[in-house]
Amino acid sequence: MAEADSTPLLSQISNSEPPLLEKHLPSLDSTIEKCIGDFSWSQFLQAMLVSFAWFFDAQQTFISVFTDAEPKSWHCKTTTESCNSASSDICLLSRDSWDWDFPKQKSTISEFSLECSGSLVTGLPASAFFIGCLIGGLLLATLADSSLGRKTMLFVSCLVMALSTLFTAVFSTNIWIYSALRFVGGFGRATIGTCALVLSTELVGRRWRGQVGVMGFVFFTLGFLSLPAMAYANRESSWRNLYVWTSVPTIFYSxxxxxxxxxxxxxxFVRGRKEDAVKNMAQISNNQNIIMSFSSMAFEEETWNVDLYSAIKILVKKKWAFRRLSAVMAIGFGTGMVYYGMPLALGDLDFNLYLSIAFNALSELPSSLVTFFLVENLNRKSSxxxxxxxxxxxxxxxxxRGKIWxxxxxxxxxxxxxxxxxxxxMLLIFTIELFPTCVRNSAVAMVRQALVFGGVFSPVLAAAGRGSDGFVSYGVFGIVIGxxxxxxVCLPETRGRGICDTMDEEEHKDKFVSCIIEHGSAGSDV
Known part of the structure; x- marks a missing residue:
């Protein structure tokens, strides 16, 4: 017994674990790392082109802040006691007695005569967009993991969003058609960010995964920032011009x-198309020797076939995966309510709308830069x-409220x-690291749906906040995200950890870590 107890702890682990690990060949991740681990200009250009989809995604996400802005400036047509532009309520006046200070086509509210409608009607187009994102994400989430793939799904999503945006400018004759077209735009847009993020990070090696992921966030910021500039240049023209200006470039990008x-x-590789994968790696890394050398490499391949919705099924079936998915989706819901809601609620604050939107867009840039430069040094959970x-x-x-506040x-x-x-x-990067390749796109898509689900409530809260000094909007936002x-706290830390490609590989890695922790606890007790 004494001799057995004197055996070093690390030796006990090494003696017990190899049989488990020897059953598995090197992972697909480690095999691909040998081929595209070094970052090349070809990879950079590919990742940048893919990430640029976020630019157009941002424009359609926040375009309603300007196109559906509630008009505030009007004047009386005739000088009467009943009509006073400083104190009268236009909803109590006859339509012939007053008019807007700007062209009627400047906003959907004024063009469709919605100035006296309730918040549910005026907020319907924005809510319809987010509902379309939610439903589109649920129906299309697994297509990028199953039949279509990342690239084709990105192309289809961008094209559908672009065409629906163009149709919105051409065919919207009332609030109902306008809302329906916004729903279609949201439905098509649903998977853009997910596919762009996953595809760009899978085109590069582990060392550059975080930085490339942040590249998409930077483009999203630039797209968001382009809106106030375009809206200001279009301030005297029709709201339809904004949709045309944002749709045509998106068609060319598609x-x-x-x-x-x-x-x-x-x-x-996960889909069993090894020859196509090797050929793509050779072109991406600009190294044709990969085709010759890769045939001699052995690695672990996926053991189950991914078809439509099977990724979601296995995420729910595996307890560890469902626990992770539930936690990141809950965080996503709270974050999404604030992220999508705050720009919509800026009308509650006594500040210029164009400047406040510009400042919000600019605040995304340092956010992306902080993530870009510190992502390798920040623990995911604590940050x-x-x-x-x-x-x-x-x-x-x-x-x-108060003079200072x-x-x-x-x-x-x-x-x-x-x-x-x-x-x-950080949440999107964290999600990428929490789930293996075979279900990663679906997991990220579900998290983004949770973000969008939070955004569904944002237009209503933003509209309700106008009558409560902003507490119903910003107060609820703060409580929810906090x-x-x-x-x-329910999630494992992933900083510096290699990503897995199969569910089995992820499970074995967790078992191995748990074994080390158990042996460590036993050793400390001894």
């Missing part, structure tokens, strides 16, 4: 994706907990939005 982007080698808590606190403080409102709002953006970025951010 064609570029179809002809210039390569499919993910990881997805091709997510910090940014969700900070966002919640500042969101609540932005509705406090009112002046600081926009500052608190910007800090809250910055924190929500950073939490958003509470739901606590779910991060």
């Amino acid at each position: 064609m570029a994706v179809y002809f210039l982007v390569y499919e993910s080698p990881r997805w091709l 997510l907990l910090f940014f969700t808590s900070l966002s919640g606190i500042c969101s609540i403080m932005s509705v406090l 009112t002046r600081l409102q926009i500052g608190f709002e910007l800090v809250s939005f910055f924190s929500a953006c950073t939490a958003f970025d 509470c739901f951010g606590l779910f991060v």
Whole structure:
């Protein structure tokens, strides 16, 4: 017994674990790392082209802030006691007695005569867009993992979003057709961010995965930032021009994706298309020797066939996967409500709309830069907990009233939005690292659906906040993101950990880590 107890702990682990590990060949991840681990200009250009989809995604996500803006400036046509532009309520006046100070076509509210409609009607187009995103994500989520792949799904999504955006400008004759077309746009847009993020990170090696993922967030920021500039240039023209200006470039971008982007080698391998995968890797890394050398490499392949919705089924069936998915979706819901809701609620604050939107868009840039430069050094769990808590606190403080607090409102709002953006970025990178290749796109898609689901409630809260000094909007935003951010404690840390490609590989890795922890605990007891 004494001799047995004197055996070093690490020796006990090494003697017990190899039989388990010897059953498995090197992972697909480690095999691909040998081929595309070094970052080349070809990989950079591919990743940048794919990530640029976020630019157009941002434009359609926030375009309603300007096209559906509630008009405030009007004047009386005749000088009467009943009509006073400073104190009268236009809903109590006859339509012939007043008029807008700007062209009627500037906003959908004025063109469709919705100035006296309730918040549910005026917020319907924005809500329809997010509902379309939600339903589209649920129906299309697994297509990128199953039959279509990352590239084809990205192309189809961008093209559908672009065409529906163009049709919105041409065929919208009332609020109902307009809302229906916004729903179609949201439905098509649903998988753009997911496919762009997953595809761009799967085109590069592990060392550059975080930085490439952040590249998409930077393009999203630039797309968001382009909106106030375009809206300001279009301030005296029809709202339809914004949809035309954003749709035409997206159509050309869709064609570029179809002809210039390569499919993910990881997805091709998982689908059993080894020859196509090797050929793509050779073109991406600009190294034709890969075709010759790869045939001699052995690696673990997927043991189950991924078909439509099977990725979602296995995520729910596996307890560890369902636990992770539930936690990240809960965090995503709280983060999404703040991320999508704050720009819509900026009308509650006493600040210029164009400047406040520009400041919010600009706050995304340092958020992306912080994530880009610190992603390799930040623990996923602690950073997510910090940014969700900070966002919640500042969101609540932005509705406090008083001489001092009112002046600081926009500052608190910007800090809250910055924190929500950073939490958003970290959550998506965290999700990529939590799930293997065979279900990664579906997992990220489900998290983005949780984000969008939070966004569904944002237009209603933003509209309701106008009558409550912003507390119903910003107060609820702060409470929700602060509470739901606590779910991060249920997740394992993934910083510096290699990504897996199969569910079996992920499970064996977790068992191996658990074994080390158990032996470590036993050793400490001894």
